[in-house]
Amino acid sequence: MNATFLRTARNARDERRQRLVKTLFGLMTVLLVLPVLAILTILVIKGGPALSLDFLLQEPTHGMTAGGIMPALVGTIWLVAVALLASVPVGIAAALYLSEYARDNWLTRIINLAIINLAGVPSIVHALFGVGAFVLFFEFGTSILAASLTLAVMTLPVVIVATRESLQAVPHAFREACWNMGATRWQTIRKVVLPNSVSGILTGIILEVSRTAGETAPIMFTGAAFFLPFLPSSVYDQTMALSLHLFVVTTQVPDVPEALPYGVALVLILIVLVMNAVSIAFRTWLRGRKKW
Amino acid sequence: MSADIVSLHDPGAGDVDRRDAAWYWDKLVQVLVFAGGISGIVCVLGIFVFISKEGFGFITNTMNFTEFFSSPEWRPTSDARPTYGILALAAGTASVTGLAMLVAVPFSLGAAIYIGEFATGKVREVLKVLVELLAAIPSVVWGFIGHSIISRLIVTMFDVPVGLSVLNAGLILGLMAAPIMTTIAEDALKAVPDGFREAAEAMGATRWQVIWRVVLPAAKNGLLSAVLLGIGRGFGETMAVLMASGHAINMPDSIFDPVRALTATIAAELGETAHGSDHYSALFTLGILLFAVTFVINLTADIVVRGRGKR
Numbered sequence: 001m002n003a004t005f006l007r008t009a010r011n012a013r014d015e016r017r018q019r020l021v022k023t024l025f026g027l028m029t030v031l032l033v034l035p036v037l038a039i040l041t042i043l044v045i046k047g048g049p050a051l052s053l054d055f056l057l058q059e060p061t062h063g064m065t066a067g068g069i070m071p072a073l074v075g076t077i078w079l080v081a082v083a084l085l086a087s088v089p090v091g092i093a094a095a096l097y098l099s100e101y102a103r104d105n106w107l108t109r110i111i112n113l114a115i116i117n118l119a120g121v122p123s124i125v126h127a128l129f130g131v132g133a134f135v136l137f138f139e140f141g142t143s144i145l146a147a148s149l150t151l152a153v154m155t156l157p158v159v160i161v162a163t164r165e166s167l168q169a170v171p172h173a174f175r176e177a178c179w180n181m182g183a184t185r186w187q188t189i190r191k192v193v194l195p196n197s198v199s200g201i202l203t204g205i206i207l208e209v210s211r212t213a214g215e216t217a218p219i220m221f222t223g224a225a226f227f228l229p230f231l232p233s234s235v236y237d238q239t240m241a242l243s244l245h246l247f248v249v250t251t252q253v254p255d256v257p258e259a260l261p262y263g264v265a266l267v268l269i270l271i272v273l274v275m276n277a278v279s280i281a282f283r284t285w286l287r288g289r290k291k292w
Numbered sequence: 293m294s295a296d297i298v299s300l301h302d303p304g305a306g307d308v309d310r311r312d313a314a315w316y317w318d319k320l321v322q323v324l325v326f327a328g329g330i331s332g333i334v335c336v337l338g339i340f341v342f343i344s345k346e347g348f349g350f351i352t353n354t355m356n357f358t359e360f361f362s363s364p365e366w367r368p369t370s371d372a373r374p375t376y377g378i379l380a381l382a383a384g385t386a387s388v389t390g391l392a393m394l395v396a397v398p399f400s401l402g403a404a405i406y407i408g409e410f411a412t413g414k415v416r417e418v419l420k421v422l423v424e425l426l427a428a429i430p431s432v433v434w435g436f437i438g439h440s441i442i443s444r445l446i447v448t449m450f451d452v453p454v455g456l457s458v459l460n461a462g463l464i465l466g467l468m469a470a471p472i473m474t475t476i477a478e479d480a481l482k483a484v485p486d487g488f489r490e491a492a493e494a495m496g497a498t499r500w501q502v503i504w505r506v507v508l509p510a511a512k513n514g515l516l517s518a519v520l521l522g523i524g525r526g527f528g529e530t531m532a533v534l535m536a537s538g539h540a541i542n543m544p545d546s547i548f549d550p551v552r553a554l555t556a557t558i559a560a561e562l563g564e565t566a567h568g569s570d571h572y573s574a575l576f577t578l579g580i581l582l583f584a585v586t587f588v589i590n591l592t593a594d595i596v597v598r599g600r601g602k603r
Contacts, residue, residue, distance in 0.1 A: 028402030093328020114332035122528025132342035184318035214430025
């Protein structure tokens with residue numbers, strides 16, 4: 001009887017193997033994360049000196065080999081803002097439909113499949129779609145409007161998935177309680193479901209901002225320009241964009257001082273990572289605060 | 293429905309007509325929300341319709357199917373005789389994606405198992421957040437890293453003349469795809485009910501035995517779909533491959549050869565073509581091909597996951 005609880009040679013071997021495997025996988029995780037952290041460190045070291053208030057507030061000069069990134073920064077803000085205006089309402093409506101109205105039928109399956117596929121379509125195919133649909137067919141020309149709508153289509157799945165998740169996190173009993181009081185579906189959504197999920201939806205939108213700001217291929221041919229000496233004044237203007245600017249100063253412009261593209265890359269990655277970190281922190285805080 | 297029932301009765305006999313403002317709002321919102329609900333379908337169909345519309349001219353007029361799929365000569369701007377063969381471009385995409393998966397699949401599955409099954413508490417939270425942040429780095433920044441940092445590293449380490457090659461783009465793509473695959477794979481592991489693990493542990497199995505004999509077989513389909521989505525991601529990646537692969541049309545012999553990918557070709561050439569020209573619609577035809585392939589990959593990944601759900 002006692003022998004059952006003694007450590008046999010087999011137990012010892014199993015435990016050794018267990019430790020070995022754990023170390024191995026731990027090492028793999030470290031190896032996955034470490035090179036990227038090293039690269040980020042290089043970016044900070046090489047790009048850091050280029051950063052200054054002037055860098056952010058001046059126009060590029062001397063054929064984009066000197067000066068700052070202000071028009072690109074402003075352009076990115078335009079593109080993201082217009083893209084959000086288009087994708088957030090549609091995305092939230094789609095999520096509301098899937099979470100609150102849709103039954104488990106073929107249409108819902110097709111919608112889900114379409115969303116998965118939309119998220120998987122290569123960014124350059126989105127660019128082709130933007131050219132074919134918004135630039136040519138709807139005759140927006142190469143403009144902020146065309147570029148932003150292309151970005152909106154591309155990031156639609158991000159909003160839908162994040163919003164649907166936070167809607168579904170609201171317990172069903174909340175809705176039932178409201179229906180039992182005689183409220184319509186919409187009254188229930190507006191007074192009960194949305195107030196209880198608005199922070200989760202916000203988290204998804206912040207995530208979308210960071211995705212949108214970093215995209216390059218979809219805006220290359222739909223509205224972003226290599227170099228523009230003036231700021232856009234309406235959605236029908238072209239604009240510079242931070243992501244495309246990084247591509248241009250890295251590969252298209254000769255004799256760029258080394259620190260410049262590092263500086264642009266650093267600004268872009270800071271924007272994206274800070275937005276993401278905010279979104280993650282927000283989510284963690286919400287989880288800790290949840291009352292149900 | 294309810295309106296019909298109400299109208300059968302005498303309206304004066306105490307039944308309440310429910311069609312007040314709230315009722316109309318409810319119906320209006322239902323319509324609006326349904327319109328939003330099918331937006332995903334509209335977008336996917338729209339993408340297919342509009343890239344087909346632009347690429348159609350090439351497919352019906354100029355395209356020679358044998359040449360298109362079997363010739364390595366992509367010379368759309370040749371004055372004498374333009375040729376549109378995608379073999380070299382497809383080889384570029386395949387070699388880069390293949391190398392990326394070779395690097396990324398073992399590491400991301402290993403990392404997913406470590407984060408999902410071994411790590412606990414704070415370590416696990418920190419690793420999850422780190423992986424999520426890595427997945428957020430934009431592709432143009434990865435391209436820049438390949439172009440400026442990795443290429444120099446390759447030149448000095450392997451003593452080769454150029455650093456922009458299959459190896460560079462493959463590494464970059466691997467680093468890009470790994471966090472995404474890790475996240476999806478970890479979700480797949482998390483979907484295995486804890487009861488499975490507890491049952492195995494109650495029989496005296498070590499953690500690794502639990503993972504190897506119970507968790508991995510149960511999560512097999514989810515892990516496979518993580519790999520498929522990683523492949524799809526690598527296949528469709530544009531900016532990073534454009535900047536790191538060397539962008540030379542070439543059937544690669546070694547990992548130090550520069551290549552050009554399908555996606556990168558569109559990105560590099562679309563700006564220089566005249567609307568409606570053969571070259572222009574040929575690029576849209578490449579787009580149709582990319583769309584079709586990623587569609588099949590995503591569909592397969594979805595079916596693979598669903599297969600698990602049905603059992």
